[in-house]
Amino acid sequence: MTNLRSGLYNAKLPPAGQRQAFRKGSVPVAVYGLGKMGLPLAAVYASVTGHVVGVDIDDDVVRTINDGECHVAKEPGLPELVSEQVERGALRATTDSVAAAHTASVHVIIVPTPLTDDREPDLAAFEAVLDSIAAGLAPGDVVVVECTVPPGTSSGLVVPHLEANSDVSRGEFGVAFCPERTSSGRALQDITESHPKIVGGVDAESTRVASLIYGEITSNEVIAVSDATTAESVKLFEGVYRDVNIALANELARARDDLGIDVREAIDAANTQPYCNIHTPGPGVGGHCIPWYPYFITSRVSDDMPLLLTAREVNDSMPSFTADTLRDEMADAGRTLDGATVAVLGVTYRPGVAETRATPAAGVIDRLNEHGATVLAVDPMLDDDVVASFGATPVSLSDLSSHTLDAVVVVTPHEEFDHIDWAAFDDLVVVDGRGTLGDIGHSVYTIGGGPRR
Numbered sequence: 001m002t003n004l005r006s007g008l009y010n011a012k013l014p015p016a017g018q019r020q021a022f023r024k025g026s027v028p029v030a031v032y033g034l035g036k037m038g039l040p041l042a043a044v045y046a047s048v049t050g051h052v053v054g055v056d057i058d059d060d061v062v063r064t065i066n067d068g069e070c071h072v073a074k075e076p077g078l079p080e081l082v083s084e085q086v087e088r089g090a091l092r093a094t095t096d097s098v099a100a101a102h103t104a105s106v107h108v109i110i111v112p113t114p115l116t117d118d119r120e121p122d123l124a125a126f127e128a129v130l131d132s133i134a135a136g137l138a139p140g141d142v143v144v145v146e147c148t149v150p151p152g153t154s155s156g157l158v159v160p161h162l163e164a165n166s167d168v169s170r171g172e173f174g175v176a177f178c179p180e181r182t183s184s185g186r187a188l189q190d191i192t193e194s195h196p197k198i199v200g201g202v203d204a205e206s207t208r209v210a211s212l213i214y215g216e217i218t219s220n221e222v223i224a225v226s227d228a229t230t231a232e233s234v235k236l237f238e239g240v241y242r243d244v245n246i247a248l249a250n251e252l253a254r255a256r257d258d259l260g261i262d263v264r265e266a267i268d269a270a271n272t273q274p275y276c277n278i279h280t281p282g283p284g285v286g287g288h289c290i291p292w293y294p295y296f297i298t299s300r301v302s303d304d305m306p307l308l309l310t311a312r313e314v315n316d317s318m319p320s321f322t323a324d325t326l327r328d329e330m331a332d333a334g335r336t337l338d339g340a341t342v343a344v345l346g347v348t349y350r351p352g353v354a355e356t357r358a359t360p361a362a363g364v365i366d367r368l369n370e371h372g373a374t375v376l377a378v379d380p381m382l383d384d385d386v387v388a389s390f391g392a393t394p395v396s397l398s399d400l401s402s403h404t405l406d407a408v409v410v411v412t413p414h415e416e417f418d419h420i421d422w423a424a425f426d427d428l429v430v431v432d433g434r435g436t437l438g439d440i441g442h443s444v445y446t447i448g449g450g451p452r453r
């Protein structure tokens, strides 16, 4: 067994020895945050190093994991990997973040970094983790930030925060930003192989150590960029690229009736050019990534950045546009939304992910309520109280056909909706937000696609 007296940062061992020590469990790892992103990451680290302590503030999460169970739904391979790693003693979970920090030499942070109500990055959870790490920080440790943070956070917040709250000085510990490029539903694949891993350290030694670590975690390339701020910006640039391009698709979709074409068809045809990658229109942009990342940049930049903010306005207009489209389609059918019973299908922000942060369904339900509709909502991934919190009456998918519906809005097409018996309903007016419905025997208007009577 290679003996590594301290961590990898400024380690005296040659790189090959450091890699061996990392893989043999001589470099204990703590992963702070065991949610949709953190648990897969902790499980992969455990499969590589055999020595991971996961930290979460949620007792139920910790208990579930220590029972060898997996609380993250619809993540292929994750339940088996968690069970295997807990069984072999490679992964354990705790709420004691300070104790975990004392044992670990690699500290991986992947906790929520949401927005405040005035659209400023909310780093409260992140800084709470820094406090715990500082309490257990030792020379040779390295802190890996995987959760999305504003540019300049690693060098401007993490390093001084740890130095001020520990007995360790900068230059004795490493900090690197190594953004997770993971999509729910394919997390293990994304962590271990799908994309190159970006790493950027606050100094060259931090970058070196991060590159060594992720050279063991992923089979894909590890791309070391100039510094941590560059890596932080890479993550945000990916996200704002997506938000702006979705906004382009949505703005074109709003013009569908004036153009008199199927905008989705035109987008698909335009995208046959290699330089064209127009995204897909829909009822809005949700999740705690894409709709929030623009504000991580604008909050740190003095320039106005009108493109990012205009794209946000366009995407944030889509839930109301979707509900107003239903109102107009009802009117075209000589009917009114006022007093109508409407079922919203899908409340999570995208199919197969039990996440409602910034979900477009919230705006759709609000607007339908404003129009006087009686709003029901179906989401097989959510408890009734969560659905009800959005101002809709929760209905199970099995009970849906027992209701007399006037209209349906498909916001998030969970795969369970593929089996709806549409013949059980009479004369529905349907707005399909995601273009997943075929000919269902009812009047359907697809956002971007237009009407199909």
Ligand SMILES: NC(=O)c1ccc[n+]([C@@H]2O[C@H](COP(=O)([O-])OP(=O)(O)OC[C@H]3O[C@@H](n4cnc5c(N)ncnc54)[C@H](O)[C@@H]3O)[C@@H](O)[C@H]2O)c1
Pocket (backbone or CB within 6 Å): 032, 033, 034, 035, 036, 037, 038, 055, 056, 057, 058, 061, 097, 110, 111, 112, 113, 114, 125, 126, 128, 129, 146, 147, 148, 149, 180, 182, 183, 184, 288, 289
């Ligand atoms: N979900 C995604 O698709 C996605 C994509 C890109 C980036 N991210 C980044 O990853 C972060 C985490 O995402 P997620 O989907 O895993 O969130 P999540 O809500 O599924 O899980 C977050 C976990 O962190 C725990 N937690 C909160 N505060 C904590 C603290 N102080 N110490 C320890 N644990 C704490 C929570 O209890 C929860 O279990 C996001 O905020 C974002 O920055 C997520």
Ligand SMILES: CC(=O)N[C@@H]1[C@@H](OP(=O)(O)OP(=O)(O)OC[C@H]2O[C@@H](n3ccc(=O)[nH]c3=O)[C@H](O)[C@@H]2O)O[C@H](CO)[C@@H](O)[C@@H]1O
Pocket (backbone or CB within 6 Å): 180, 181, 182, 183, 184, 238, 239, 242, 246, 279, 280, 281, 282, 283, 284, 285, 286, 287, 288, 289, 290, 349, 350
């Ligand atoms: C590591 C990481 O950060 N991963 C993120 C994660 O993002 P995510 O889980 O938040 O999911 P997204 O797919 O980005 O969707 C967000 C919302 O935008 C809507 N949307 C999407 C595309 C489109 O053409 N039209 C739309 O309307 C969709 O319905 C949903 O509401 O995975 C993405 C790759 O899947 C990554 O790019 C993204 O960085």
